[in-house]
Structure formats: C-alpha cells, structure tokens
Amino acid sequence: MLETLAHTARAARPSMAQCEAEPLARMEDYEEFLAGINNFRTHKWNSDRWVTFRLRFGIYAQKQDGMHMARVKAPGGRLRVEWLRAVAKANREHCGADVHITTRQGLQFYFVALDSLPKLFKELYGAGLTSREASGNTFRNVTACPLAGICPRERVDAGAVAQRLAVTWLRHPLVQHMPRKVKISISGCELDCGATSIDDLGLIATVKDGRPGFRVVAGGGLGSVPRSAVELLEFVAEEELSAVQEAVAHLHHRYSNRSRKMASRLKFLVKRFGEEEFVKLFLDEFEHARRMPQRPWPALAWRTPADDRFPPPQRGRIEQHDGKVAVVIRPPLGMLSSDRLEALADIAEQTGASEFRLTREQNIIAVGIPRQNADRFMKGVRALGLDMGERPHGLGDIVACPGVSTCPIGINNSHALAEELLAAGAAFAGFPETRIRISGCHNSCGQHHIGDIGLHGVAKKIGGKNAPHYQFHLGGEVDTPGAIAMEGPAVPARLIKEALKILLSAYAETRNKEESVRRWAKRIGAAGIEKLLAPVTEGGYDVSDPLLWLDVGSDKPFFPPISAVGECAAAAVVGEYLSDLSLVGRIDLQRSLAIGDREEAVEAGRRSLFATGQRLLSVLGVDTEDFDDSRLILEVRSQFSGEKALMAALETALKAKVAAAGGGDMEAFVRALDDWAAAADIIIEASLAPSSAMGANI
Numbered sequence: 176m177l178e179t180l181a182h183t184a185r186a187a188r189p190s191m192a193q194c195e196a197e198p199l200a201r202m203e204d205y206e207e208f209l210a211g212i213n214n215f216r217t218h219k220w221n222s223d224r225w226v227t228f229r230l231r232f233g234i235y236a237q238k239q240d241g242m243h244m245a246r247v248k249a250p251g252g253r254l255r256v257e258w259l260r261a262v263a264k265a266n267r268e269h270c271g272a273d274v275h276i277t278t279r280q281g282l283q284f285y286f287v288a289l290d291s292l293p294k295l296f297k298e299l300y301g302a303g304l305t306s307r308e309a310s311g312n313t314f315r316n317v318t319a320c321p322l323a324g325i326c327p328r329e330r331v332d333a334g335a336v337a338q339r340l341a342v343t344w345l346r347h348p349l350v351q352h353m354p355r356k357v358k359i360s361i362s363g364c365e366l367d368c369g370a371t372s373i374d375d376l377g378l379i380a381t382v383k384d385g386r387p388g389f390r391v392v393a394g395g396g397l398g399s400v401p402r403s404a405v406e407l408l409e410f411v412a413e414e415e416l417s418a419v420q421e422a423v424a425h426l427h428h429r430y431s432n433r434s435r436k437m438a439s440r441l442k443f444l445v446k447r448f449g450e451e452e453f454v455k456l457f458l459d460e461f462e463h464a465r466r467m468p469q470r471p472w473p474a475l476a477w478r479t480p481a482d483d484r485f486p487p488p489q490r491g492r493i494e495q496h497d498g499k500v501a502v503v504i505r506p507p508l509g510m511l512s513s514d515r516l517e518a519l520a521d522i523a524e525q526t527g528a529s530e531f532r533l534t535r536e537q538n539i540i541a542v543g544i545p546r547q548n549a550d551r552f553m554k555g556v557r558a559l560g561l562d563m564g565e566r567p568h569g570l571g572d573i574v575a576c577p578g579v580s581t582c583p584i585g586i587n588n589s590h591a592l593a594e595e596l597l598a599a600g601a602a603f604a605g606f607p608e609t610r611i612r613i614s615g616c617h618n619s620c621g622q623h624h625i626g627d628i629g630l631h632g633v634a635k636k637i638g639g640k641n642a643p644h645y646q647f648h649l650g651g652e653v654d655t656p657g658a659i660a661m662e663g664p665a666v667p668a669r670l671i672k673e674a675l676k677i678l679l680s681a682y683a684e685t686r687n688k689e690e691s692v693r694r695w696a697k698r699i700g701a702a703g704i705e706k707l708l709a710p711v712t713e714g715g716y717d718v719s720d721p722l723l724w725l726d727v728g729s730d731k732p733f734f735p736p737i738s739a740v741g742e743c744a745a746a747a748v749v750g751e752y753l754s755d756l757s758l759v760g761r762i763d764l765q766r767s768l769a770i771g772d773r774e775e776a777v778e779a780g781r782r783s784l785f786a787t788g789q790r791l792l793s794v795l796g797v798d799t800e801d802f803d804d805s806r807l808i809l810e811v812r813s814q815f816s817g818e819k820a821l822m823a824a825l826e827t828a829l830k831a832k833v834a835a836a837g838g839g840d841m842e843a844f845v846r847a848l849d850d851w852a853a854a855a856d857i858i859i860e861a862s863l864a865p866s867s868a869m870g871a872n873i
Contacts, residue, residue, distance in 0.1 A: 196470055197342040199250070200305035204346075205296055208232050212293060224863060226742060227751060231313060231351060233306030234292065235742055237285065237581045242271075244581060245284045245295060248309040248316035250341035251323060251334030251361070252280030252533035256523045259531065261302035263516035269295040274516065276509035278574060278622050279358065280318045280533040281309060285581055308345060312353045314420070317341040319361040320368040320486075321534035325495035325542055327481040329363035330380040330387060334532070336361045336416075336475065340378075343417045343470055349424050349759050352752035354431035355439035357423065358396075368486055370535065371395070372403040372656040373625060375441045376423050383410040387477040391419055392656075394445040394453060397619035402442050403657045405450045407457050417469040422460035428756065430456065467766045489536065490564030492549060500549040501532075501542040505562045508575055508593050509537025515559055522555035535622070535653075536610075537574050538564075569606030569679050570596050574622065578615025578632065579726070584736050585615035587632030587643045587668055591728025599672055606679040609692055612651070616736075625651040627692035628678065629660050630671065634735035638718055643668040643726040643733050649678075649704060650693030661696060663704045669722045670711040681707050750859060753790035757783045757852050761845060768841060777836050783848050784828055787855045791815065794862045815858065824854035 211232075215225040226236075233246035247262075254262075262282060266274050271286025287295055296306065309316060320326065323334035340359065344350050350357075362369035362379045371377020372395050379390040388410050395404030411419060423441070430448075431439045445453045487493045493501040506515070519541070523531070529543025544552050556563060564571060573596060576582070578589030593613050612626030616633075623629030629648035634641045644665040651660030666674045686695045696704060709715045716723070726733050760783025767776035781804070788807045789799045795814060799807055808829070815821050824847075831847035834840065 196339070197345045199338075199342055199345070200300050200303050200307070202300055204232075204305065204307050205293075205300040208296055209293055212289075216289075219864065221863070227311075227352075230311035230742060231308055232296075233309030234287075235310060236583060238579060238583045238585070239286070239581070241288060242285075242581075243287045243289065243292060245270075245287050245292065245306060246277070246309040247282045247284070247299060247304050247306050248341070249281055249304075249533055250317045251319040251337035252321060253334055253338065254531040254533065255303075256520050256528065256530060258302060258304060259516045259520040259523075261298060261304065263513035263520070265295050265298040265302075266516075267513040269298075273510040273512045275577070276506070276511070276533050276537045276539060278535050278537065278576075278620065279316050280321075280535065281316050282533070285577075308350070310356075311351075312356050314341075314344055314350045314424075315356050315358050317359045317361065318369060318374075318535065320363050321489060321532055321536075321538075321540060322368070322486055322493070322501070323361075323363050323532075325493070325497070325499075325501055326363065326368075326486045327494075327496040328366060328486050329478070329496075330382065330480060331363050331475050331477050333361040333363035333369055333380065336363075336378065336380075336413075339472075340416060340420065344420055344424070348755035348762070349421070349428075351755050353424060353427050354433045355427075355436060355441075357427065357441065359420075364480065365390075366485065367654050367656070370625070370653045373397055373401075373622075373653070374404065376420070377404055378416065378419075381410065386410075386412070387475075388412045389416065393423060393457065394442045396440050396442040397622060397624045398440075399617045400442065400446075401619070401624045401659045402445070403659065405445060405453065407454055408461075413475050414469075414472045415465055417472065418461060418464040418467070421464040421467070421469075422457055425460045425464065426457055428752075429460075433752075466770065466772075467763070468769050489534065489538065489540070490567065492553065492563075493540075495542065498546065499529075499542070500544045500546050500552075501540050502544060502549065502552055502556065503534075503564055504539050504541065504556055505564050505571075506537070506539065507562075507597055508573065508590065511539070515561070518559050519556075522552055526552040526555070528552065535574075536572065567608035568600060569603030569609060570600050570611060570675075571608045573597060573611045573613070574626070575613040576615055576620035578613075579736075582615060582620075584618070585632065586634055586735050587615050587645065588726050588728050589613045589615035589621060589630075589632060591726070592630075592645075592668065592671060595727055596672060596675070602676070603679060606683050609679065609682075610653075611675075613645075622653075623648050623651075624659050625653040626660065627651065628675070632668075633665055634733075635665055637667070637713075637723055640724060641733060641735055642724045645671055647674070647704070647708070649696040650691070652691070652693055658693060660693075661701065663701070664708050664712045666708060666711045667716065667723045668727050669720075669725065670716060671727075674708055674711045677707055677711070678704075750790040750793045753786045753793060754852075754856075754859075757786035757790065757848075759783075760786060761848050761852075764841070764845060764848075773841070776841060777832070777844075780832060780835065780844050780848055784832060784851060787848075787852045788825075790859065791821075791855050794859055818854075818858060821854045821858055824851045827851070 211228045214220040235244045269291040270284045275283040317337040317340050319333035319337040324332040358374040359376045360369045360371045360374045377392040381390050391408040392404035393407050489503050526548035527545045528541040532540040575589045575593035579585035580590045609627040612621050612623045612629045614621035614623045614631040623631045630645040633644050635644040646665045647663030648660035652658035760779045763779035764776045788811045828847040828851040831844040835844040
C-alpha cells in the first residue's frame with residue numbers, strides 16, 4: 176500500500192518547469208468529485224472533511240435543509256454561446272430555481288439536492304464548464320473589465336489575461352487550502368474598470384518606457400473591514416504574472432492567521448505589518464518566485480488605445496473597437512430562467528454574436544454582433560421581456576445578493592427588498608440613475624461599499640426586540656481607489672423604499688451640475704444625511720407599526736442568524752494544507768534542480784519533510800508553530816514510536832536529506848520524501864475515519 180501511494184504521488188505531481196497550461200475544465204475533476212461524494216455517502220469521510228472538499232468544488236450548503244448552491248466560474252466573465260444551452264439544460268433538470276449571475280462574473284445554481292450534484296456536474300463539466308476552485312480558500316474566479324476585448328480605451332484584452340491566469344495555478348497544491356480565499360481582478364488600462372482596488376490581487380495594464388506590462392496592487396477587500404489595495408509593483412512584465420501569483424500565495428501561507436479565519440484575508444496582513452513592510456515581504460517572495468521555472472507564457476496582443484475617452488456606459492448598444500456591436504442585457508437581479516437562457520442562445524446564433532460576458536453588475540453582454548444584425552438582436556431580447564437599460568431611471572441599476580432566501584448566514588432578505596424596489600421602479604422614473612448595491616449582511620456579497628447607495632442588513636432593536644434594518648452607505652465608487660462609501664444611519668427594512676425616495680429626491684433637487692452621489696454626500700456631510708433620513712430612523716417613525724419587526728417579503732417573526740461565519744471561513748479539516756505544502760516542497764525541489772540551484776532544492780525538500788511531520792502531529796492536536804526541525808522530529812518519534820513502517824520511512828527520509836545536502840543522489844531524496852508522505856497518509860487517513868456513521872444530508 177505504501178509503494179502504491181508513493182507511486183501515485185509521483186505520477187500526479189505537477190511540474191511547473193515544462194508543463195503546458197492546465198485546461199479550465201476536465202473530466203478528471205468530475206471523477207475526483209465523484210470519489211469524494213462517494214466517500215461521504217459511504218461514511219468514509221465525516222461531515223467536516225466533506226465540507227472542506229466540496230467547497231473547492233464550488234458547493235455551499237443552503238439555508239434549506241439538504242439543499243446546496245453550486246457555483247461555476249467563468250474567467251473574465253466569458254461564456255461561449257453553446258454554454259448557455261448547457262447551463263439551461265443542467266439547471267432545468269437538476270436544480271430548483273433560476274440561474275444567478277454573481278458579482279464576480281460567475282454563475283450560481285440553487286436548490287440542488289446531494290444526489291443531484293454528480294448529475295449536475297457531469298453535464299456542466301462535460302460541456303467544458305467547471306466549478307473547480309470556484310469557492311473555498313483558493314484562487315477564486317479571475318475577473319476582468321466587462322468590456323474587455325471590445326473597449327476602444329483598452330491596452331490589452333483583460334479577459335484574455337483573466338482566462339490565462341485562471342488556469343496558471345489551477346489544481347496546484349499551493350492554492351488548494353490557503354489561509355483564506357484570494358480574489359484576483361484584471362483591468363485592461365489605467366482607468367481600472369476591473370475594480371482592482373477592492374480585491375486581494377489586482378493587475379492593471381499600463382506602459383512604462385514604451386514597454387507594456389502591468390501595475391500590481393494587493394490587499395484590497397470589502398466585508399466588515401473594507402480597504403483599498405496598496406501598490407506592490409509599479410510595473411511588471413507580462414511573463415512574470417505567474418510569479419506574482421505564486422509570491423502572493425507563499426506570502427499568504429507564511430504570514431496569514433489560520434486560527435482566526437475572519438481575519439485571514441490579505442488585507443489583514445497590510446493592517447498587521449503596515450503598507451511598507453507588507454510590500455517588502457511580498458518583494459522577498461517575488462524575488463524567489465521569479466527565479467523559478469513557470470508555465471509557458473505566449474505574448475499577449477497589445478494595442479494602442481484609439482482615444483482617451485472613458486469607456487461607454489454599460490447599457491443598451493455599445494460600439495466595439497473592431498466595428499461590431501455589443502448589447503447589454505439587464506436580467507432582473509441577475510436571475511435568468513432556463514427558457515430565457517436558451518432563447519438568448521438562439522438569438523445569438525441567429526444574429527452571429529460571438530459570445531456572452533457576465534458582469535459585476537449581474538448583467539450579461541452579447542458581443543461580436545455584426546452591425547447589420549444589432550437591431551434584430553435587440554428586438555429578440557425585448558420579446559423576452561428583458562431590459563437593456565436604454566431608459567435610465569433611479570432604480571435601473573440594482574445589485575443584490577440572495578440574503579436569507581438561501582444563505583445560512585444572511586441577516587435580511589436582500590433579494591426580496593431588491594424585488595420590491597424593482598417593482599416600484601415607476602415611482603423612481605424621474606430620478607437620475609444611481610447604482611444601488613444591497614447585501615443581506617456585512618459580508619458585502621452585494622458589494623454595498625461601492626454603490627452610489629449601499630445597504631447592508633443588520634439586526635437592531637426596536638422596543639427591546641430585534642428588528643431587521645439596513646445600514647446605509649453613500650458615495651462608493653467602483654473605479655476610484657479609496658472611494659469606499661461613507662456610512663450613514665440604519666433604517667428599518669420596511670422603510671427602505673421611503674428612505675430611498677427621500678435621498679434620491681434630495682440628490683436630484685440639490686446636486687450641482689453633473690455632481691456624483693459621492694461628491695454630493697460629502698458636501699452635505701453625515702449630519703446632512705442624518706437630517707434627511709430623520710423621518711425613517713429612530714425617533715422619527717411610528718414604533719406602534721407591527722411591520723417594523725418583519726423583514727421584507729416575510730410575515731414571520733424576525734430572528735438574526737446564530738452564526739455570522741460563512742463556510743469558507745470555517746476551520747478546515749486538520750492537516751489538509753500541510754499535506755499540500757509537503758507536496759509543494761517536493762515540486763519546488765525539482766523546480767530548483769531545473770535551474771541548477773541544489774542548495775535551494777535541499778531546502779525545499781526539508782520543508783516537505785517538515786510539513787509532513789507537522790501534519791502527523793496536528794491530528795493529535797499538537798501545536799508545532801514554534802517547533803524547529805529537531806524538536807519536531809523528536810515529537811514525531813515520541814508520539815508514533817509504535818508505527819514501524821512510519822518510523823522506517825522517517826529515518827530513510829532523514830538519511831536521504833543528509834546525503835543530498837552532501838552532494839548525494841537527489842532522486843533518492845525525492846523518493847524518500849514521497850514514501851515518508853505516503854506513510855503519514857496511511858496513519859492520518861485512519862485517524863480521520865469517522866468512528867460512527869455520520870448524517871449524509873449536508
């Protein structure tokens with residue numbers, strides 16, 4: 176068994192030195208998922224291990240018992256026309272709701288039963304779509320400017336960059352169980368329509384001394400502690416982008432706090448070390464990563480922007496820089512039925528559209544339409560009852576997360592509120608269009624910090640009883656670094672529509688010419704906002720109204736959730752990341768040998784050996800954070816002295832390390848490390864097996 180495990184590890188090990196790019200989707204991923212879900216169904220895995228596994232395949236538990244949400248990633252938001260048919264068919268047959276466009280250019284499927292997950296994924300993976308690393312503590316979907324590839328202002332197709340970077344580290348052990356997720360975004364020019372300032376890692380196309388490349392920023396994020404990203408590199412050549420990703424992953428592993436998942440995003444490293452030290456730590460990792468072999472990087476197609484005008488607004492018909500036409504479609508709150516998806520595919524094929532794009536605004540854009548067919552395409556969209564944003568109005572641009580309609584940690588039903596506002600659109604027709612962003616809790620899945628007006632769900636007491644409220648945020652700007660919305664007062668959920676009428680009316684009447692919501696809100700200040708909203712805040716409304724204690728769309732008593740921690744922020748199964756780092760060490764050993772750095776190769780092997788020992792001790796609850804090599808080996812020998820095969824593998828690995836450091840056989844060192852890891856896996860698998868049957872309804 177030990178030889179089999181070691182051989183499997185050697186065969187499956189990726190080699191960055193001469194490895195072609197990974198495909199986005201492959202059926203081997205589906206087979207891996209099938210094996211995992213079968214392990215759970217047959218009680219070989221407990222529920223904690225299943226949760227850790229399924230998150231890497233884009234699956235979350237819904238609020239409804241036994242139901243799941245499954246997420247598909249679309250790098251750069253790009254979807255082939257035939258994929259819409261595959262999505263429609265899979266959703267109709269295996270899910271229980273419309274398909275949802277996410278704020279990170281992906282798709283979500285709802286009300287999927289456990290037994291339906293393999294069927295859903297078989298169809299999606301078979302069509303070329305993937306859920307691999309769409310959630311969990313991985314490199315998430317890589318997003319890009321929604322008009323990438325067609326915008327006259329761009330220097331490079333940011334969507335093409337996103338597609339390439341999405342597969343550069345896909346499936347690699349370095350990014351399977353990081354301390355927390357890493358969100359990456361790409362902008363095709365300095366205007367930064369990709370919104371890199373709010374993500375963990377951002378790349379902005381630029382030119383320096385006549386050479387095209389990217390500016391690199393990192394450490395941005397929204398949620399309960401919003402902050403803008405800081406600059407890591409003023410300029411980096413395109414062929415070093417993979418090394419940038421690798422450096423960020425190593426920085427994350429080395430310094431982020433695994434024991435406090437709610438404070439483990441990269442932005443907390445900026446807070447902990449300060450901007451200057453954070454940049455220095457990254458540069459140390461980058462200097463090492465850029466020396467190592469990376470995947471091949473064919474040159475990107477760069478262009479000189481046609482002019483300096485701002486990109487066209489995302490509504491209606493858009494003229495592409497290649498003479499063709501794009502059309503923005505605004506499905507209500509990003510929800511599309513299977514019938515509408517199939518109909519859009521029909522219209523696209525009949526009019527010659529090349530593909531679709533998903534946007535952060537939960538819209539879908541058809542691109543590459545021949546100019547002579549644009550009117551016919553738009554007529555077909557109108558026949559489906561879908562809006563294209565041709566007639567802007569006050570509530571024409573609303574984004575919302577599902578809230579408590581499906582989310583276990585949601586506080587309010589943000590989706591129901593957004594539906595109520597859309598239904599009241601006629602009452603806001605005379606107001607200027609504003610970007611309304613709604614989140615059901617503080618986690619900012621609806622990106623409330625970057626809306627002209629943002630709302631996030633909170634529980635606040637009225638008369639001593641919890642009542643659903645929304646905290647207002649005003650003046651967020653998505654493409655302006657540092658332009659996080661200013662916080663306003665909290666308003667009961669049932670009074671939000673009235674509050675928005677007050678704000679939009681005041682904005683329309685008192686703004687200066689072309690004054691943005693941000694400038695208007697800063698001009699009148701927090702006191703001015705509070706005065707405007709006084710009739711709908713504490714002390715201004717009728718506390719005898721029983722509706723104040725009911726959420727929008729509900730007639731049941733309001734109760735905030737017991738936990739505000741999402742699944743991907745929960746503790747992972749013991750030792751998973753250490754197994755990854757052990758394998759990373761063995762991969763890096765071979766990468767170091769490929770560049771002739773024997774000393775670094777031995778050090779990489781030492782890290783692998785050490786990580787395997789840490790994993791063994793972690794399943795016993797031994798804290799090894801302060802252990803040096805000697806203490807770790809002594810502890811392993813003490814705790815596992817009765818495991819003869821394990822001890823033999825350890826001694827062989829230690830001797831091989833000494834020999835390698837003295838100029839001995841490096842391949843023997845690699846084999847010994849594989850055997851040591853395989854022996855540890857046998858012990859760990861036995862310790863993780865459930866002692867009794869676990870409920871298989873998670």
